[in-house]
Amino acid sequence: MVILRGYQFSVYNRIARVALHEKDVAYEIEEIDPFQANLPHDHLKRHPFGRVPVLSHGGFDIYETAAINRYVESAFEGPSLLPTEAETVGRVAQVVSIVDSYGYRPMIRQVFAHRVFRPSVGEDSDKTEMSQGLEASLPVLGALNALAVEGRVLNGKAFTLADCHLAPMIAYFVQAAEGANALKEYSAIVDWWAFAAERKSVVETDPGLPSS
Numbered sequence: 001m002v003i004l005r006g007y008q009f010s011v012y013n014r015i016a017r018v019a020l021h022e023k024d025v026a027y028e029i030e031e032i033d034p035f036q037a038n039l040p041h042d043h044l045k046r047h048p049f050g051r052v053p054v055l056s057h058g059g060f061d062i063y064e065t066a067a068i069n070r071y072v073e074s075a076f077e078g079p080s081l082l083p084t085e086a087e088t089v090g091r092v093a094q095v096v097s098i099v100d101s102y103g104y105r106p107m108i109r110q111v112f113a114h115r116v117f118r119p120s121v122g123e124d125s126d127k128t129e130m131s132q133g134l135e136a137s138l139p140v141l142g143a144l145n146a147l148a149v150e151g152r153v154l155n156g157k158a159f160t161l162a163d164c165h166l167a168p169m170i171a172y173f174v175q176a177a178e179g180a181n182a183l184k185e186y187s188a189i190v191d192w193w194a195f196a197a198e199r200k201s202v203v204e205t206d207p208g209l210p211s212s
């Protein structure tokens, strides 16, 4: 049995779900809000950093979304999300790392959270966080655009672990009008997003917003 322990609005939770849907893996969801004051002891045992998601498969628990998705790719049948050509393998890992290291904080924690999510739940938001996040997102989009132009990944043809990682981030980022506007400058990512946004796994895992 596969259980995804996560928070429905977590972008990382959705990244893992996109991979599970791509591989057509049946799974159960255990909802855990990582922002709550006292995380359950069981969760901290599975994830010593108190974040989400954690994937459990039989007696095997794994956290860190890039690792979860590599596990899902290896453990289950279904279409491959990891091409075999060496350069493409490298590019897939590079996109995942760029998204985690440089994209998540500005695009999600600053732009999406302060412009979209916090207002939707009636929490205060900070315009400075939003604008700093927007500025810091631009080199990330530029780097991803260059990789999409090169064409080994994010090419609108093969759907890989790179697509699984980036699609939920862009889905949240463009919900901010300023994010959608900024994206227009990066035409290869615009073209890729037109493809990825329609992908069944991406559509099926859209969590919406708390108020919707």
Ligand SMILES: N[C@@H](CCC(=O)N[C@@H](CS)C(=O)NCC(=O)O)C(=O)O
Pocket (backbone or CB within 6 Å): 009, 010, 011, 012, 013, 034, 035, 050, 051, 052, 053, 063, 064, 065, 066, 100
């Ligand atoms: N490196 C982790 C990041 C996961 C992460 O940051 N998840 C967020 C939700 S999107 C979280 O649990 N945040 C709780 C917190 O920051 O305290 C991964 O790849 O899984």
